Amino acid sequence: MSGDGRFTLEDLEAIVARRGAESPDVSYTARLLAGGVSRPAKKLGEEAVEAVIAAVEDDRDALVSESADVLYHLLVVLRVRNIALQDVLNELERRTAQSGLEEKASRKA
Numbered sequence: 750m751s752g753d754g755r756f757t758l759e760d761l762e763a764i765v766a767r768r769g770a771e772s773p774d775v776s777y778t779a780r781l782l783a784g785g786v787s788r789p790a791k792k793l794g795e796e797a798v799e800a801v802i803a804a805v806e807d808d809r810d811a812l813v814s815e816s817a818d819v820l821y822h823l824l825v826v827l828r829v830r831n832i833a834l835q836d837v838l839n840e841l842e843r844r845t846a847q848s849g850l851e852e853k854a855s856r857k858a
C-alpha cells in the first residue's frame with residue numbers, strides 16, 4: 750500500500766512477483782508466467798480490445814473491469830520480460846519534458 754493506504758500498481762507488481770513464484774496449480778499468475786511471453790501477451794491484447802469496445806460503447810463498469818485486466822496482464826508481460834514498472838514510469842516521466850504534439854513533430858523531422 751502507498752503511504753496514504755491506497756492500493757497502487759507497485760502493490761500489484763509485488764503481488765505478481767510473489768504469486769508468480771507459486772505453483773501454477775494454485776496461481777493464475779504462475780500459470781501465465783510458466784509458458785513464457787506468448788500467453789500473457791495474447792491475453793494483454795485481448796483485454797485491450799475488450800477495453801476499447803467498452804470505451805466505445807460507453808459501458809463504464811466494463812471499462813473499469815477491462816482496464817484492470819489490461820493493467821494486470823501488462824504487469825505480467827513486463828515481469829516475463831524482466832522490466833520493472835519503475836522503468837515504464839521513468840519513461841513516462843521523461844516524456845513530461847515536452848508535450849505529446851512536440852514529440853510527434855520531432856519524429857517527423
Ligand SMILES: N=c1c2ncn([C@@H]3O[C@H](COP(=O)(O)OP(=O)(O)OP(=O)(O)O)[C@@H](O)[C@H]3O)c2ncn1[C@@H]1O[C@H](COP(=O)(O)O)[C@@H](O)[C@H]1O
Binds near residue numbers: 764777
Ligand atoms: N488482478 C488480477 C487479475 N485480473 C484478471 N485476472 C485473471 O485474468 C483472467 C482474465 O481472463 P478472461 O476474462 O479472459 O477469463 P478466462 O477466460 O478465465 O481467462 P483464460 O482462461 O483465457 O486465461 C481471469 O482468469 C482473471 O481471474 C487476474 N488474476 C489475478 N490478479 C491479481 O493477482 C493476484 C494473484 O492471483 P493468483 O496468481 O491467481 O493467485 C490476485 O489476488 C489479484 O490481485
